Amino acid sequence: MRAPLTLALLAALAGVAPLAxxxxxxxxxDPAEWEGAQRITDFRLTQPLSRAPAPQPTEALVLATPQGLAxxxxxxxxxxxPRTRQFAQRDKGGPMDRVNLYVDFDGDGRIGYNFTVLLSNSIIDTTITNENQFNDDWDGDWRHATSEDEQGWYAEILIPWHIAPMRTGADGQRTLGISLDRVIGATGERASWPAVGYTESRFLTAFERMQVPAYSxxxxxxxxxxxxxxxxVGKGSDFDGGVDLFWKPNGRFQLSATVNPDFGQVESDxxxxxxxxxETFFSDKRPFFTENQGFFDVPFGSLNNNSRLIYTRRVGGQNDDGVGSGDVTAAIKxxxxxxxxxxxxxxxxxxxxVGRDFYAVRATRDFATQGVGAMVTRVERPFLDREANVYEFDHRWNPTSQWAIRSTVVASDVDEAGRSARDSGAQVRIDYDMGNRWxxxxYxxxxxxxxxxxxxxxxxRNNFNYARYDLARRVTDLPADSIYAGHDWHYAISRRYNDQGVHIADAGAINRRSELxxxxxxxVEVAAWSAGHDDLITRGNGIVDVPSKLFLYYERFRPRxxxxxxxxxxxxxxxxxxxxGMREGKSRLxxxxxxxxxxxxxxxxxMEISxxxxxxxxxGGNLLGSYRADMIVLNAGSIWLIDDKQELRVRLEAIGLDATARQAYRVGTDGRALRSADTLQDFGLRNLGFQVRYRYELAPLSYLYIAYVRGGSLFEEGLxxxxxxxxxxxxAFDLRDSEQLLVKLSYRFEI
Incomplete structure (x- = not known):
């Protein structure tokens, strides 16, 4: 473990007052303003991940002040x-010149925050959980500014101490976890301090530890x-209002509350x-549900970032009677x-x-190389006469800098109309850095x-058992004339089966992620699945034998x-x-x-064509249908960042799908899909979503929105x-199920 760096001690040795x-x-x-700051110059390449000294000098200054972390x-x-000065919407990054501050305010490697400033002074802010899972739904109130001259460019950041909850310090000091990096947009090179990349299995727990005065x-x-x-369309108007409240009397306590939270269509799915x-997963941009939500983000059920024990879109989601969406009266956190x-x-x-009540309680405790956490959630659904409780325990252990072990155990207890169902689940992820780029x-x-x-x-899904082994290797010693700067190779094998012993599939995959x-x-990825069984497609009406599968994928991005x-x-x-089988696959461009x-x-x-x-x-039942399907998808629009306060966005999405019936199948008792004389109907689908949105930033986290929204969907079926x-x-462009003009005003008063 790295020895903590004490800013106050460094300031004293420099002969300046410790209170900046x-x-x-x-x-x-301004050198006078930054007197006493810690100076960091040992930035090393982490993109490509060679850890070689950065080719372009970067100096960072770190200074704790009563106003915040500077x-x-x-x-x-x-x-x-070349310098990329492109402006961007908040949380919309890209290959631009930028700097990043990553900070863990408790220094325990559990929750971090990422603050990004582009050369254009556009910003990104995200939360970090589970070592390296980033979520940009959260927006914080912090200060930033940039400037440039012939030699280079400069950025200043101030993060107020009230931006996140923090534990009480000891002896007037607080231990932070800090990481810094700088990205050159024209080359894609990322230089970091410490020399740890965000794609590595240990990122958040590898931050440099610093001691600062325990400001509050x-x-x-x-x-x-x-x-x-x-x-x-409906020839009617509707007016609504509500309020969000955020109170932090000190670093040890933080309260967020909302009454009639906003569900306006300024952020469309x-x-x-x-x-x-x-089910399709959607992110949540509602301010109350993103504020300090990282503490409750317990990933469980897959390697991706979607599966979790609290999915805030459930609150205010579709009503239990299937008509409309839930009307959230109030919430508190x-x-x-x-x-x-x-x-x-x-x-x-x-x-x-038809309303529901949602509750969750979570607690964590961290030690030198280990941390534990537990959570209980409860949902009461009177319309269904259903009560659902979930109990969770998680443990993380970093015995050395090479090992990272994460485990979670979950149990559910559901009572619906007098019938109970109880079961459990568990996951463990073991990461080992072998050295020499392996x-x-x-999992x-x-x-x-x-x-x-x-x-x-x-x-x-549930009723599932999964084992996956992944071997990875970094390649950074490429020739200077290569178009590539580095590769990250992964070789993975996996096995899937359910609790009844039904073999779903074995799989193998090779992929390569490259920086140019x-x-x-x-x-690029190549993956193959063995022959096996599909136990989901019939929704409980039989398990289907399926042949082997083949997947090929290629993706390329080239910036300006x-x-x-x-x-x-x-x-x-x-x-x-x-x-x-493998010869009749879906092609998509x-x-x-x-x-x-x-x-x-x-x-x-x-434009997508498939x-x-x-x-x-x-x-329905045990009936399956094979279709020949063609689909066209358009995703187009424009973004005009008029000035630092004003933004005009136009977004158009359209989908056209045509499916022609080929063959009906009935699933036999032995799992075989047997050809059937059942009649299948051709069908078509069209969707439209169009939005013109103007946004004016009145003050930090205070906005005026004016949006025009039009959309519709039509499903047609028939021989x-x-x-x-x-x-x-x-x-699809003729659809007009809804056409609305929305005006929304929110203003944040700080007391």
């Missing part, structure tokens, strides 16, 4: 390396909102087509620390007789047959070159996953060019239907 004065955040690093960057960048700030913020909607047995424990309490209430990961997962987490959480010297990236106007992104995919008129105005147009000769769908994907796509 305020730093003016103007992007110009960070300054001096980034040397000669004229021979109190804050009371009240954010009322009002919104009005005019519906041009992407259009999707999903006929599968698993408390985060704090006491007696060496961190704790959190969450409660939300929905109105009306590393391994073993084991068990989900019981009756484990039920989706009253409050998000779990793709043009600042872009590339990803030498100040040129074009950004290019493309994907190509082949997925053989029906009953026809997606291409999205973006044209930048200047650094503030850009247009993009993404063809699936053997699309296998459930048609006499004459259609094509092109016709469905063109007809």
């Amino acid at each position: 004065s305020a730093v003016e955040i103007d992007g110009r690093i 960070i300054g960057f001096r980034n040397t960048q000669p004229a021979s390396i 700030q109190a804050l009371l913020a009240i954010t009322p909102y009002a919104s009005g909607v005019y519906d041009a 992407e259009l999707t087509v999903n006929f599968s047995a698993t 408390v985060n704090g620390s006491a007696g060496g424990f961190n704790y959190g309490v969450f409660a939300a209430n929905e109105a009306d007789e 590393r391994q990961q073993l 084991l997962l068990h989900l019981g047959r009756d484990l039920q987490l989706n009253d409050f959480g998000y779990l793709e 010297r043009d600042g872009g990236n590339e990803f 070159q030498n100040g040129g106007p074009w950004t290019l992104y493309g994907e190509a995919q082949y997925a053989a996953e029906g009953l026809g 997606y291409f999205e060019p973006s044209y930048h008129v200047n650094d503030r105005l850009s247009f993009f147009s993404g 063809h699936n000769p053997d699309w296998l769908l459930w048609r 006499d239907r004459q259609g094509s994907a092109g016709r469905e796509f063109s007809d």
Whole structure:
């Protein structure tokens, strides 16, 4: 473990007062303001992950002040390396020159925050959990500024102490975890201190430890909102209002509350087509539900970042009677620390007789190389006469700098209409850095047959056992004339079966993620599944024998070159996953060019075309249908960042899908899909989503929105239907199920 660096001691040795004065955040690093700051110059390459000294000098200044944690960057960048000054929407990054501050305010490696400042002074802020899982739903109130000259560019950041809950320090000191990095957009090179990349299995726990004075700030913020909607289709208007409250009297306690939280359509979900047995995951941008939610983010059930024990979109989601969405009356969240424990309490209430009540309590305790946590959630659903309780315990252990072990045990106890169901699940992830650019990961997962987490959480499926071994190798010693700067190779094998012993599939995959010297990236993967069984597609009406499967995928992104106007992104995919075997797979192409008129105005147009000769769908009971399907998807729009306060966004999505019936199948008792004389109907689907949104930032986290929204969806089925994907796509632009004008005003008052 690294020895803590004491800023106060360094300041004393330098002959300055340990209590630093305020730093003016103007992007110009004044030596007098930064006197006594710790200076960091040992930045090393982590993209590509060679850990070699950074080719371009970078100096960072770290200074704890009563107003907050101040960070300054001096980034040397000669004229021979182009600077990318492109402006970006909040939380929308890309291949731009930027700097990152990563900070763990408790220094325990459990929750971190990432603050990014682009050369254009645009920003990104995210939370970090589970070592390296980033979530940009959260927005914080912090200060930032940039400037530049012939030698390079400069950034100043100030993070107020009230931005997150923090444990009480000891002897007037607080231990932080800190990491810093700088990215050059034109080359894609990332230089970090300490020399740890965010893609490594240990990131959050590898931050450098620093001791700073245990400053504390109190804050009371009240954010009322009002919104009005005019519906041009329904010929009606609706007005609504509510308030969010944030109170932090000290570092040990933080309360967030909301009354009638906002559900305005200023952040629209992407259009999707999903006929599968698993639910589509959507992120949550509602301010109350993102504030300090990282403490409750317990990933469980898969290696991706979606499966979790609390999925806040459940609150206010579809009503239990299937009509409309839940009306959230109020919700409250408390985060704090006491007696060496961190704790959190969450409660939300929905109105009306179909409303639900959501509750969660979580506590954690951390030690030198280990940490434990536990959580209990409860959902009461009177309309269904259902009560669902989930109990969770997690443990993390870093015995050495090479090992990282994470384990979680979960149990559910559900009572519905007098019938009870109880079951459990567990997962463990073991990461081992072997050195010499090799590393391994073993992931084991068990989900019981009756484990039920989706009253409050998000779990793709239960009744599942999964084992996966991954061997990875980094390659960074490439020739100077190579178009690639580095590769990250992964070789994985896995096995899947359910609790009844049904073998789902074995699989093997090889993939390579590459950084290119043009600042872009590339990803390629080849994967194959053995013959096995599908136990989900019939929704409990039989298990289907399925043949072996083949997956091929390629992705490439190329940023703007030498100040040129074009950004290019493309994907190509082949997925053989029906009953026809590897020769009848889905082919999919997606291409999205973006044209930048200047650094503030850009247009993009993404087009997807796919063809699936053997699309296998459930048609009820044990009936399956194979379809020949074609789909066209458009994702286009423009972004105009008028100035630092104003933004105009146009977004258009359209989908056209045509499916022609090929063959009906009945699932036999032995699992074979038997050809059937059942009649299948062709069908078509069209979707439209269009939004023009203007946003004006009145003050930090205070906005005026004016949005025009139009959309619709149409599903048609019938043997006499004459259609094509092109016709469905063109007809989608005539859809007008809804057409609304929305005005929303929110203003944050700080007391």
